[in-house]
Amino acid sequence: MGEKVTVCEVGPRDGLQMAHGIMPTPVKTRWIAAIAAAGVPEIEVGSFVSPRLIPQMADTAEIVRSAVLRPGVLIVALAPNLRGAQDAYAAGAHRISVPVSASFGHSRANLNRLPGEQVAEVARIVAWVRAQPRRMEVEGVVSTAFGCSIDGVVPEAAVLGVASGLAEAGVDMVGLADTVGYGHPAQIRRLVRAVRAEIGDRLDGLHLHDTMGLGIANALAGLDEGVRNFDAALAGLGGCPFAPGASGNIVTEDLVFMLESMGFDTGIDLDRLIAARTILHEGLPAETLHGHVPQAGVPKTFRAAA
Amino acid sequence: MGEKVTVCEVGPRDGLQMAHGIMPTPVKTRWIAAIAAAGVPEIEVGSFVSPRLIPQMADTAEIVRSAVLRPGVLIVALAPNLRGAQDAYAAGAHRISVPVSASFGHSRANLNRLPGEQVAEVARIVAWVRAQPRRMEVEGVVSTAFGCSIDGVVPEAAVLGVASGLAEAGVDMVGLADTVGYGHPAQIRRLVRAVRAEIGDRLDGLHLHDTMGLGIANALAGLDEGVRNFDAALAGLGGCPFAPGASGNIVTEDLVFMLESMGFDTGIDLDRLIAARTILHEGLPAETLHGHVPQAGVPKTFRAAA
Numbered sequence: 001m002g003e004k005v006t007v008c009e010v011g012p013r014d015g016l017q018m019a020h021g022i023m024p025t026p027v028k029t030r031w032i033a034a035i036a037a038a039g040v041p042e043i044e045v046g047s048f049v050s051p052r053l054i055p056q057m058a059d060t061a062e063i064v065r066s067a068v069l070r071p072g073v074l075i076v077a078l079a080p081n082l083r084g085a086q087d088a089y090a091a092g093a094h095r096i097s098v099p100v101s102a103s104f105g106h107s108r109a110n111l112n113r114l115p116g117e118q119v120a121e122v123a124r125i126v127a128w129v130r131a132q133p134r135r136m137e138v139e140g141v142v143s144t145a146f147g148c149s150i151d152g153v154v155p156e157a158a159v160l161g162v163a164s165g166l167a168e169a170g171v172d173m174v175g176l177a178d179t180v181g182y183g184h185p186a187q188i189r190r191l192v193r194a195v196r197a198e199i200g201d202r203l204d205g206l207h208l209h210d211t212m213g214l215g216i217a218n219a220l221a222g223l224d225e226g227v228r229n230f231d232a233a234l235a236g237l238g239g240c241p242f243a244p245g246a247s248g249n250i251v252t253e254d255l256v257f258m259l260e261s262m263g264f265d266t267g268i269d270l271d272r273l274i275a276a277r278t279i280l281h282e283g284l285p286a287e288t289l290h291g292h293v294p295q296a297g298v299p300k301t302f303r304a305a306a
Numbered sequence: 307m308g309e310k311v312t313v314c315e316v317g318p319r320d321g322l323q324m325a326h327g328i329m330p331t332p333v334k335t336r337w338i339a340a341i342a343a344a345g346v347p348e349i350e351v352g353s354f355v356s357p358r359l360i361p362q363m364a365d366t367a368e369i370v371r372s373a374v375l376r377p378g379v380l381i382v383a384l385a386p387n388l389r390g391a392q393d394a395y396a397a398g399a400h401r402i403s404v405p406v407s408a409s410f411g412h413s414r415a416n417l418n419r420l421p422g423e424q425v426a427e428v429a430r431i432v433a434w435v436r437a438q439p440r441r442m443e444v445e446g447v448v449s450t451a452f453g454c455s456i457d458g459v460v461p462e463a464a465v466l467g468v469a470s471g472l473a474e475a476g477v478d479m480v481g482l483a484d485t486v487g488y489g490h491p492a493q494i495r496r497l498v499r500a501v502r503a504e505i506g507d508r509l510d511g512l513h514l515h516d517t518m519g520l521g522i523a524n525a526l527a528g529l530d531e532g533v534r535n536f537d538a539a540l541a542g543l544g545g546c547p548f549a550p551g552a553s554g555n556i557v558t559e560d561l562v563f564m565l566e567s568m569g570f571d572t573g574i575d576l577d578r579l580i581a582a583r584t585i586l587h588e589g590l591p592a593e594t595l596h597g598h599v600p601q602a603g604v605p606k607t608f609r610a611a612a
Contacts, residue, residue: 147607182607184567185526212605213560213598214567217523220491224530247602254519261490261520292519296553299518301453301488 002263006229007256008042008205009035011280012063013078014249015237016056017047020286025059027283029066034279035234036073038272040252043067044076044097044231048084054241064091076139080111085125088136095137096129098122099177100166102142102158105150106179110143110242115158119165126170140166141175141207145191147182149245156194163195163203173204175231178218180246181211185221192225205229208250210236210290215250216258223259230255235277236290251291253277260303270298308569312535313562314348314511315341317586318369319384320555321543322362323353326592331365333589335372340585341540342379344578346558349373350382350403350537354390360547370397382445386417391431394442401443402435404428405483406472408448408464411456412485416449416548421464425471432476446472447481447513451497453488455551462500469501469509479510481537484524486552487517491527498531511535514556516542521556522564529565536561541583542596557597559583566609576604 012032016023023031032045045067046060060077067075068091079085079096088096100118101107107115122140129136144151145159159176166174176195178188188206195203206222208215208230219230233249240246256268274294281289318338322329329337338351351373352366366383373381374397385391385402394402406424407413413421428446435442450457451465465482472480482501484494494512501509512528514521514536525536539555546552562574580600587595 147605149605152606153610180605181602182605184564186568211598211602212563213522213557214564216519217526217564220523220526245602245605247598251519257518258490258520258523262492292517292553296487296517296551299453299455299486299488299551300458304459 002265004228005259005264005266006041007252007266007268008044008076008229008231009040009234009252010044010207010231010249011233011235011237011252013044013047015233017054017241018239019056019237019284021284022056023283025062027279028059028063031276031279031283032063032067033070034276035273036070038276039268040073040273041267042074042076044078047078048087049080061087061091064088064093068092068094079125081121082125082128085129089129089132089134093136095139097139097141097175098125099141099143100162101144102162103144103148103151103154106144106148106243109150110240115162119162119169122166122171123169137172139173139175139204140169140171141177142166143177143179144243145176146178146187147180149180149243156191159191160194160198164198167199167202174199174202175205175207176203177207178209179240180243181209181215183208183218184214185217188218188221189225192222192227205231207231209238209246209248210250211245211247216254219250219255220258234273235280237287248290253291253293257293257298257302308571310534311565311570311572312347313558313572313574314350314382314535314537315346315540315558316350316513316537316555317539317541317543317558319350319353321539323360323547324545325362325543325590327590328362329589331368333585334365334369337582337585337589338369338373339376340582341579342376344582345574346379346579347573348380348382350384353384354393355386367393367397370394370399374398374400385431387427388431388434391435395435395438395440399442401445403445403447404431405447405449406468407450408468409450409454409457409460412450412454412549415456416546421468425468425475428472428477429475436476443478445479445481445510446475446477447483448472449483449485450549451482452484452493453486455486455549462497465497466500466504470504473505473508480505480508481511481513482509483513484515485546486549487515487521489514489524490520491523494524494527495531498528498533511537513537515544515552515554516556517551517553522560525556525561526564540579541586543593554596559597559599563599563604563608
């Protein structure tokens, strides 16, 4: 068995929020079940935001409540504030993911708060969560860590400042998000090293978008730096409604193909993962499904040439 | 200025041979001129093969004759045999690229020869070329070096055998081709190291296809191993008519974006390169043009965040 790499499927959250149309709740439930049945160890199933802003996420509480009943899969929900964290806790989420933008433009557009104010909100969230009887993990995610389509270049110091703030706020883990997909491999390597120098192994994962076609190469760069946790979306869906120009997440199928080919152990059955696209298409027939491996088919050399 | 990386545009050869329709010669000439004007240092403009087999390449002699008049760009033509090499020489090509498959199935389908027979043909080609008054470079390319859609896994020993044979035949340089796009980054690294251990710096370049979505990550892996010469095709066209399942080459626009973002110097003007897609579309209106960077647009952070 190879070294373990954890893939977190974020399609039901990041993928659906930009989709054409709204996936019906029963289809979403079956889709999440199919993803879990393929062996995906972590799924971000929704977002506790105002259904006025993102109507695709209106059923998140119901989705979380049913998803957590499924054994062997860690259920994540995005919570942008204390209210969302409380709702996620009530629904039984195993982990919440709380975004903090490193750029002022995206922070204002996405959260209507300054980065520093949002770090303070994360501290309030952590304090509240730790006071509850049930354990729920809190992940702080540094959004726009590799560039911003509103502000342009995001200074490394801003990323380090937010990451340190999150660590001091007491989050269980910190992720770096290339929200708009402007990052490149050398930047990934440099920033992962710099953040780790600040907060050590609290730096946990990378959330990458494929806007410029470098998403999988950026994952490889993170992998080389020892990152062992990656977000990805089935069929490469995704984007941020408040980050103009952002396109989909890296394709889970292609990422898993790369990782397993390289000898890493994801625990995921690639054929069953690809089969879950059928339900996605059923629930969102107008959506273009991306991904090279599903298109070409898993080659006969898969896992034989590692 | 960063370290130099050479990108060889193979769209006019590899890209067109699988295209729907035949690009008219005057459009092809303008397209190659636009690629050269964008600063691309090497262009593989055609293939001296039977026009019965690949009618898209019937005008290769004419294309080479006009392309070599253009200053500052190295003109490459594929030549599968001595006859093709002689035609390339007569047309004035600066370099020929001669394929030798590492797999028996592809060798038979593509060249109707055993790999060893083709290595012997390369030796004849080198001997003939060296006896001519004008210098013409000979590159030997190991096809299906990372897997074959006919034979499946290609043993590393077969690749090393062909690479050594090419070096002994006296070629100027050896390239490794992932003809069907089955390779993964760990395999690229391992094989580049192994081949370099056999033939040293005679190993020059990588020719990658993006069948499984790992093409750019594979280029990064090669880059990490010190490879500084990459083939790519504008808009990701390409494929091998005798390698079922192969899809397009890595996208030149995305590759150049990655290289320049990382601080390498390609000498290529990305905006002018993207503009050359217009002529490609004009000449092949039925062809789907790929590429993330052209789709998303060059972001304002380009070259600012290196």
